[in-house]
Amino acid sequence: MPAHEQESATAASIRLESLTKRYPGQTEPAVDNLTMDIPAGEIVVLVGPSGSGKTTSLKMINRIIEPTSGRIFIDGEDVTHVNADQLRRRIGYVIQQIGLFPHMTIAENIGMVPRLLGWNRTRISERVDELLDLVGMEPSAYRTRYPKQLSGGQRQRVGVARAMSADPPLLLMDEPFGAIDPITRERLQNEFLRLQSNIRKTIVFVTHDIDEAIKLGDRIAILNKRSKIAQYDTPEAILTAPANDFVADFIGSGASLKRLSLSRVRDVELNQWAVGRLDDDREQLRQALMESDHGSLLLLDGNQRPVRWVNGHDLTRSGESLDRVGLPATATVEPHATLHDALNEMVTSRVGCAIVVDEQRRYQGIVDMRTVMRAIDEMRASSRARDRHAAVQPVEAG
Numbered sequence: 130m131p132a133h134e135q136e137s138a139t140a141a142s143i144r145l146e147s148l149t150k151r152y153p154g155q156t157e158p159a160v161d162n163l164t165m166d167i168p169a170g171e172i173v174v175l176v177g178p179s180g181s182g183k184t185t186s187l188k189m190i191n192r193i194i195e196p197t198s199g200r201i202f203i204d205g206e207d208v209t210h211v212n213a214d215q216l217r218r219r220i221g222y223v224i225q226q227i228g229l230f231p232h233m234t235i236a237e238n239i240g241m242v243p244r245l246l247g248w249n250r251t252r253i254s255e256r257v258d259e260l261l262d263l264v265g266m267e268p269s270a271y272r273t274r275y276p277k278q279l280s281g282g283q284r285q286r287v288g289v290a291r292a293m294s295a296d297p298p299l300l301l302m303d304e305p306f307g308a309i310d311p312i313t314r315e316r317l318q319n320e321f322l323r324l325q326s327n328i329r330k331t332i333v334f335v336t337h338d339i340d341e342a343i344k345l346g347d348r349i350a351i352l353n354k355r356s357k358i359a360q361y362d363t364p365e366a367i368l369t370a371p372a373n374d375f376v377a378d379f380i381g382s383g384a385s386l387k388r389l390s391l392s393r394v395r396d397v398e399l400n401q402w403a404v405g406r407l408d409d410d411r412e413q414l415r416q417a418l419m420e421s422d423h424g425s426l427l428l429l430d431g432n433q434r435p436v437r438w439v440n441g442h443d444l445t446r447s448g449e450s451l452d453r454v455g456l457p458a459t460a461t462v463e464p465h466a467t468l469h470d471a472l473n474e475m476v477t478s479r480v481g482c483a484i485v486v487d488e489q490r491r492y493q494g495i496v497d498m499r500t501v502m503r504a505i506d507e508m509r510a511s512s513r514a515r516d517r518h519a520a521v522q523p524v525e526a527g
């Protein structure tokens with residue numbers, strides 16, 4: 130079997146070499162001499178103003194748009210002239226309007242590429258269930274539904290599942306969360322990051338939203354007109370050392386607040402709070418609260434999941450069961466969430482802190498204002514050190 134037909138490869142590197150696209154009848158090229166290397170296993174975000182050629186650049190990678198000139202390499206293999214249909218089957222593709230077939234069930238939609246690849250029915254159906262699980266949708270509830278019976282966010286998850294059906298080493302995503310309300314969008318972004326930490330594909334992601342780029346990208350390419358690379362670097366380098374005025378303008382104001390999106394909850398030291406169990410003796414709980422320097426105690430259930438916040442007064446209300454007093458333990462974040470997400474939760478929580486839980490919702494620790502301030506101080510210090518020691522060079526744009 131040729132290397133490119135292997136069904137399961139983890140990630141592939143991409144090299145775009147002097148790619149140019151000139152649409153018929155246009156005087157200027159939409160993409161002009163774009164050269165960039167995309168490392169295997171990373172999320173690279175193409176971001177730039179409307180009309181900068183992001184979509185054209187992306188679609189040249191799987192040759193939905195044929196380049197006028199230049200070359201595309203995947204894992205070192207020149208794919209500029211290979212059979213385009215075969216090429217596309219090994220590249221997952223997710224777009225904003227998803228492109229699910231309305232007359233096909235969710236299972237048929239997800240199983241389309243495996244069917245084209247000649248997999249047998251059992252294998253396809255197992256893969257469909259596995260993927261639905263992976264994107265957080267109960268297979269038995271969704272596999273026989275039709276796209277119109279799903280919410281926008283669910284359709285988008287199915288789009289991602291479908292793109293991964295044949296386990297391609299490479300995913301192209303064009304504003305996949307663009308048409309989704311902000312809350313669902315944030316949830317999908319977090320799910321997407323969690324998914325990527327398991328699958329480690331190479332992902333090229335187009336957006337015009339710099340915040341989304343900062344949150345999702347391992348690297349960001351900021352594109353100016355005709356896909357000229359203004360800066361191609363890590364989000365941190367782009368925020369702390371914009372290469373030119375165009376990049377600085379594009380980042381806009383509030384760069385330091387944006388930097389909170391660079392730190393993940395899992396990377397900061399969590400505060401350990403005074404905790405107790407719902408079924409603990411009240412006197413014991415009061416004692417624990419008094420010995421702590423906190424004004425409230427976080428109560429966990431038998432599975433270590435946070436349930437209530439209680440203070441000294443709540444613990445004296447002997448008639449009331451403990452799961453009814455105090456405040457509900459809402460405002461939770463998972464370790465892959467950003468400090469920006471945690472800050473959002475904190476300001477809406479009446480307790481002023483975000484509870485960190487693992488995937489099973491078990492208590493891990495607390496993020497509060499002190500954690501956030503500490504992170505900001507560290508970022509300031511490392512950016513000062515960077516200014517002193519390192520001159521950040523933008524990658525040459527072909």
Ligand SMILES: Nc1ncnc2c1ncn2[C@@H]1O[C@H](COP(=O)(O)OP(=O)(O)OP(=O)(O)O)[C@@H](O)[C@H]1O
Pocket residue numbers: 152153155159177178179180181182183184185186337
């Ligand atoms: N099929 C086409 N024929 C002619 N010109 C086109 C075609 N598709 C795109 N263009 C032009 O090419 C340029 C780049 O378009 P492209 O869609 O790649 O930009 P983009 O950065 O993805 O924009 P947006 O963020 O608005 O989607 C634009 O000037 C656009 O008008």
